[in-house]
Amino acid sequence: MRGRGRWRNDRGTSDALGLALIAPAAIGLALVILFLSRQVDGRITAQSAAEAAAQAAAQERTPAAAVAAARAVGFAMLVDELTCSSPTIEVDTSAFLADTAPFVSVEVSCSPSTVGLEAIDPPSAETQTYVAFATIDPFRGVTP
Structure with missing residues (x-):
């Protein structure tokens, strides 16, 4: 009679087996989500840095000051190596001294890092540009 009660409540190895099968899949899924979140964060960071750098450049009076301001603001926003590794910032001030609708354009490029994600062997992250x-403002006075 004692033996029958033990068999009824005995779960055996099914819990351990389930954990052994589910744990690697859960860890892999978490790493894939982490990789995708780095991609999205890299896109948002690069876009925000480009917009802020362009606004900073537009506030300056000379093309050289505009380039310096754009690079300073852009690189200050791109400090996280995981979301934006090896950033580049290109500033075009060719229309800076134009008579009609002068503008500044800033191009920011970077790619998210795959450090720490070797377990899922992610593809190389594409460069975000x-x-x-x-x-x-044409009435603020531009000096060459």
Whole structure:
């Protein structure tokens, strides 16, 4: 009679087996979600940096100051190596001194890092490139 009660409540190894099958899948799914979130965060960061850098450049009076301001603001926003590794910032001030609708364009490029995601062997992250434009106020006085 004692043996029958033990068999009824005995779960055996089914819990351990279920955990052994589900745990690697859950960890893999978590790493895939982490990789995708880095991609999205990299896109948002690059776009925000391009827009802020263009606005900073548009506030300056000379093309050289505009380039310096755009790079300073852009690189200050791109400090996280996981979301934006090896960023590049290109500033176009060719229309800066134009008579009609002068504007500044800033192009920011970077790619998210795959450090820490080796377990899922992610593909190399694609480089995110964004261009932002800012119009310069024609009545503020531009010096060449």
